[in-house]
Amino acid sequence: MALWGGRFEKGVDAFTQEFGASLEVDKSMAQQDIRASRAHAKMLAKQGIISEDDQKAIDSGLEKIAGEIEQGTFVWDVNDEDIHMAVESKLTKDIGAPGARLHTGRSRNDQVACDIRLLAKDLARDLLQGNLSLRKVLLELAEKYQGVVLPGYTHLQHAQPVQLSHHLLAYFWMFTRDYTRLASAYDAADANPLGAAALAGTTYPLDRAYTSKLLGFATTIPNSLDAVSDRDYLLDLEYAASVSMMHLSRLCEEIVLWSSTEFGFITLSDSYSTGSSIMPQKKNPDFAELTRGKTGRVYGDLMALLTVMKGLPLTYNKDLQECKEGPLDAAKTLSDCMEIASGMLETMQVNEDTMLEQAKRGFTAATDVADYLAKKGMPFREAHRVVGELVLYCEQHHKGLEDLTPEEFKAASPLFEDDVARDLDPKGIAYARNTYGGTGKDAVAEQLAEAKARYATDEDALPAPASN
Ligand code: ARG
Numbered sequence: 001m002a003l004w005g006g007r008f009e010k011g012v013d014a015f016t017q018e019f020g021a022s023l024e025v026d027k028s029m030a031q032q033d034i035r036a037s038r039a040h041a042k043m044l045a046k047q048g049i050i051s052e053d054d055q056k057a058i059d060s061g062l063e064k065i066a067g068e069i070e071q072g073t074f075v076w077d078v079n080d081e082d083i084h085m086a087v088e089s090k091l092t093k094d095i096g097a098p099g100a101r102l103h104t105g106r107s108r109n110d111q112v113a114c115d116i117r118l119l120a121k122d123l124a125r126d127l128l129q130g131n132l133s134l135r136k137v138l139l140e141l142a143e144k145y146q147g148v149v150l151p152g153y154t155h156l157q158h159a160q161p162v163q164l165s166h167h168l169l170a171y172f173w174m175f176t177r178d179y180t181r182l183a184s185a186y187d188a189a190d191a192n193p194l195g196a197a198a199l200a201g202t203t204y205p206l207d208r209a210y211t212s213k214l215l216g217f218a219t220t221i222p223n224s225l226d227a228v229s230d231r232d233y234l235l236d237l238e239y240a241a242s243v244s245m246m247h248l249s250r251l252c253e254e255i256v257l258w259s260s261t262e263f264g265f266i267t268l269s270d271s272y273s274t275g276s277s278i279m280p281q282k283k284n285p286d287f288a289e290l291t292r293g294k295t296g297r298v299y300g301d302l303m304a305l306l307t308v309m310k311g312l313p314l315t316y317n318k319d320l321q322e323c324k325e326g327p328l329d330a331a332k333t334l335s336d337c338m339e340i341a342s343g344m345l346e347t348m349q350v351n352e353d354t355m356l357e358q359a360k361r362g363f364t365a366a367t368d369v370a371d372y373l374a375k376k377g378m379p380f381r382e383a384h385r386v387v388g389e390l391v392l393y394c395e396q397h398h399k400g401l402e403d404l405t406p407e408e409f410k411a412a413s414p415l416f417e418d419d420v421a422r423d424l425d426p427k428g429i430a431y432a433r434n435t436y437g438g439t440g441k442d443a444v445a446e447q448l449a450e451a452k453a454r455y456a457t458d459e460d461a462l463p464a465p466a467s468n
Pocket of ligand 1: 109
């Protein structure tokens with residue numbers, strides 16, 4: 001008979017039991033469940049609601065169960081609907097009456113909300129840590145590849161030469177914003193629902209603030225109805241994970257492109273590549289593709305929970321049982337993908353010569369040649385037209401701008417002098433763009449320093465791991 005079996009004359013059949021259960025997914029929050037129960041019992045004893053002896057028995061009983069679950073020796077009973085029942089019935093079996101007093105002033109509704117919040121905090125913290133590791137790799141590469149130039153693109157067409165460091169730092173800043181989003185999901189979860197009981201609070205003189213303190217929650221939720229029915233913090237976590245996956249997917253798309261024969265900008269390490277069962281020459285960027293592909297499931301997790309929540313009347317509804325798998329899946333997927341991306345970046349070979357060669361192609365110097373004329377007094381619009389015509393001339397004669405003779409330049413405009421050649425070098429072009437945030441030498445050095453400082457601030461702000 002289930003723990004709530006008193007008012008029932010018969011139980012559900014085996015399939016119905018299985019359908020209604022959440023035990024499998026709940027196993028991921030077993031330690032959080034026990035942490036919360038130990039705090040609840042401690043609070044009950046402090047308030048004189050249960051005796052000190054009962055509390056001690058409960059505490060050591062729960063500690064023992066936590067150990068068994070961790071070591072895999074705990075015997076799960078399929079008749080337990082969820083982790084709350086599994087732990088409580090085992091505790092009562094082990095220690096008798098004190099175990100049966102644990103659920104005083106508590107409901108599974110505030111209990112599950114508490115467990116998930118503790119879990120969400122743990123997941124968010126791990127993701128923050130993974131985010132820092134990935135950003136560290138990007139910082140190291142940006143430092144290492146200062147001076148290396150590749151074509152910058154718009155519309156995937158060669159636009160202007162940029163520094164590789166600058167390109168990598170663009171990703172650093174994307175992941176920096178993800179850190180902020182993940183940290184705010186952590187903060188959203190960081191509030192204690194325990195004490196809300198089923199929905200309305202309880203007549204027992206609970207000290208909710210004390211439980212919050214024991215569990216390391218920053219605040220206590222001020223409304224019992226909201227406490228048992230809110231899952232916004234999971235949406236926050238899934239949204240943060242979705243955006244971060246989108247960033248990883250963009251990075252991986254570039255890794256796929258850059259490692260192709262057409263680009264040849266990078267060569268992935270063998271440890272992050274796979275072969276083909278039929279084509280002996282193949283070296284495929286599977287892990288970048290898989291990361292790109294896994295982005296879809298994380299978006300799916302977010303959509304699933306938004307949909308579960310949208311029609312729920314206050315307060316607890318069994319639909320809420322569906323809210324756990326998504327965040328667990330999203331967090332594991334993001335965590336794995338950040339680790340894979342870090343490894344791929346750390347081990348890839350950068351083909352600097354190919355990058356430089358490509359940076360010359362596609363008339364990437366055109367803007368600077370137009371600027372050359374504008375700096376000599378020609379209105380920029382007119383300079384734009386003159387250089388546009390020069391590009392057309394080059395295309396018709398199968399030449400690059402750097403292949404033009406001084407005479408050909410001068411024929412396009414008398415303002416051209418021999419020194420125009422200086423403005424055709426992709427490195428010179430990139431290094432000279434020193435507006436704040438630009439790709440120039442000084443600007444990138446300054447940006448790198450700013451990125452390092454931001455990294456240090458975020459590292460300092462990493463929440464401490466949960467303690468029991
Ligand atoms: N297994 C439930 C869940 O995961 C726990 C809360 C059940 N509460 C209830 N009144 N049926 O959401």
